Amino acid sequence: MTPIRSLAAAVAICTSLLAGGASAAPTPDATLRGVMTAADHQTYREVPFRVPAGTTRLTVEFEHTGKDQKSVIDLGLRDPQRFRGWSGGNKTRFTVSEAEATASYLPGPLPAGVWKLVLGVPNLRQGARAAYTARIYFERGAAFGGFQSTAVKPGPAWFRGDLHVHTAHSDGACESRKGLRVPCPVFRTLEAAVARGLDFISVTDHNATSQNQALRELAPYFDDLLLLPGREVTTFQGHANVFGPISFLDFQLGSARAQDLATLQGQVEKAGGLISINHPGLPSGELCMGCGWVAKPTDFARIQAIEVVNGGSLAFPGGAESAVSGIPFWEARLNAGHQITAVAGSDNHDASLSPAKPGAIGYPTTVVHAANLSQISILEGLRRGHVFIDVEGEGRRLLEVTATLGDQTAQMGDQLLAQAGDAVLLQAHVIGVAGGAAELTGSGASLAATPRQVIASQDQILSFPLTADGAALWLRVDVRGADGRLKLLGNPIYLAPR
Numbered sequence: 221m222t223p224i225r226s227l228a229a230a231v232a233i234c235t236s237l238l239a240g241g242a243s244a245a246p247t248p249d250a251t252l253r254g255v256m257t258a259a260d261h262q263t264y265r266e267v268p269f270r271v272p273a274g275t276t277r278l279t280v281e282f283e284h285t286g287k288d289q290k291s292v293i294d295l296g297l298r299d300p301q302r303f304r305g306w307s308g309g310n311k312t313r314f315t316v317s318e319a320e321a322t323a324s325y326l327p328g329p330l331p332a333g334v335w336k337l338v339l340g341v342p343n344l345r346q347g348a349r350a351a352y353t354a355r356i357y358f359e360r361g362a363a364f365g366g367f368q369s370t371a372v373k374p375g376p377a378w379f380r381g382d383l384h385v386h387t388a389h390s391d392g393a394c395e396s397r398k399g400l401r402v403p404c405p406v407f408r409t410l411e412a413a414v415a416r417g418l419d420f421i422s423v424t425d426h427n428a429t430s431q432n433q434a435l436r437e438l439a440p441y442f443d444d445l446l447l448l449p450g451r452e453v454t455t456f457q458g459h460a461n462v463f464g465p466i467s468f469l470d471f472q473l474g475s476a477r478a479q480d481l482a483t484l485q486g487q488v489e490k491a492g493g494l495i496s497i498n499h500p501g502l503p504s505g506e507l508c509m510g511c512g513w514v515a516k517p518t519d520f521a522r523i524q525a526i527e528v529v530n531g532g533s534l535a536f537p538g539g540a541e542s543a544v545s546g547i548p549f550w551e552a553r554l555n556a557g558h559q560i561t562a563v564a565g566s567d568n569h570d571a572s573l574s575p576a577k578p579g580a581i582g583y584p585t586t587v588v589h590a591a592n593l594s595q596i597s598i599l600e601g602l603r604r605g606h607v608f609i610d611v612e613g614e615g616r617r618l619l620e621v622t623a624t625l626g627d628q629t630a631q632m633g634d635q636l637l638a639q640a641g642d643a644v645l646l647q648a649h650v651i652g653v654a655g656g657a658a659e660l661t662g663s664g665a666s667l668a669a670t671p672r673q674v675i676a677s678q679d680q681i682l683s684f685p686l687t688a689d690g691a692a693l694w695l696r697v698d699v700r701g702a703d704g705r706l707k708l709l710g711n712p713i714y715l716a717p718r
């Protein structure tokens with residue numbers, strides 16, 4: 221892999237790898253080759269290589285011949301200042317970075333200079349010969365491709381996840397084996413996500429990145445669950461999740477370290493991350509310090525998502541549409557012309573919480589349509605607004621919305637070019653809410669008169685023929701249950717004059 225000098229280069233390389241594209245395999249920045257013979261039996265060899273300044277991540281891929289003759293070569297690593305780890309013969313690939321590292325290795329700064337790949341030879345028979353190759357890749361910058369090097373699941377689909385959970389690395393707690401209340405380890409959260417049937421989860425501890433070391437260790441075991449790096453940037457002026465980057469971000473908003481939100485936004489953008497404002501409808505005060513969004517100024521053109529349904533808020537009367545709902549805050553931004561994706565998060569602080577209770581992991585769920593189940597594709601789906609919210613995290617429910625106008629077709633998050641008088645056909649495919657109703661919401665006055673449509677079956681396609689009024693900026697479909705409560709919330713299809 222050539223050194224990654226820009227976000228564009230990082231995205232291009234990772235997209236090719238995750239998509240399984242036809243491009244050639246990435247080129248190593250350094251390749252170490254050598255031969256071990258019986259003379260090397262039960263000895264160590266330190267093979268030097270040079271790490272350039274500015275490197276933030278180092279990956280080693282190792283292979284050797286002679287395994288059919290029981291030849292074994294163990295691996296370790298030294299930087300110019302200290303020993304960085306020893307994985308023996310149990311790993312053929314490992315990563316070391318400033319913020320996290322493969323189990324067996326230590327994270328931390330990557331000093332420029334001569335590093336050494338340590339090779340130990342516990343067994344090499346007389347007459348045997350073991351040729352080894354070590355391919356080493358350097359990355360620069362804060363962009364991060366994910367803990368899993370390939371897509372967890374291939375192919376396009378709707379993928380279900382929780383974008384807001386807490387563990388022992390901030391204020392997550394659960395019962396110990398003795399029944400004591402203790403900081404809850406990360407693996408309990410991942411177990412609960414799998415039990416819920418989720419495809420991805422983001423551990424978003426407050427202003428923390430230490431959870432990423434645990435996630436790196438757990439990723440090979442939870443190989444059917446995408447682990448999306450995140451954190452909740454918690455300030456006195458509001459909380460926001462950041463997805464993607466794993467390096468430290470200054471959260472001290474209003475201080476010399478982060479004078480305003482634009483400073484933080486710049487850091488996130490440089491790292492290829494995504495910002496989502498959390499629970500903006502909550503109050504800010506002694507009961508919930510900094511929980512509501514009051515950061516000024518906020519450039520909403522640089523905000524990619526808003527958490528409009530929060531698991532803790534679902535406990536208030538009215539559920540997703542209670543007095544502390546984030547939906548009005550989000551709609552005000554839509555009416556101002558911003559295209560911001562609505563997402564949900566359980567805000568779970570106890571992985572053992574009953575799955576039937578709001579705030580349990582996956583209650584609510586964010587459902588993303590993506591090219592595959594990988595970090596890059598899920599983030600892209602979130603940015604594009606190809607998302608709906610399953611308020612109860614029921615698991616089988618589906619909301620697909622498309623709009624057609626002439627030869628144009630748009631799905632949630634897309635833009636449709638329309639002028640006054642144009643005939644638009646909007647269709648909603650709904651699964652799992654029989655007895656409920658689908659309703660149209662939007663910024664145009666004419667949409668208010670569009671009647672709800674009853675959902676008669678478990679799998680139904682509903683049609684909403686519309687006439688564009690030339691003034692509407694967005695429209696979306698929501699689904700209510702037979703009890704009248706919001707079950708599925710759709711993201712908008714945006715309208716623009718043609």
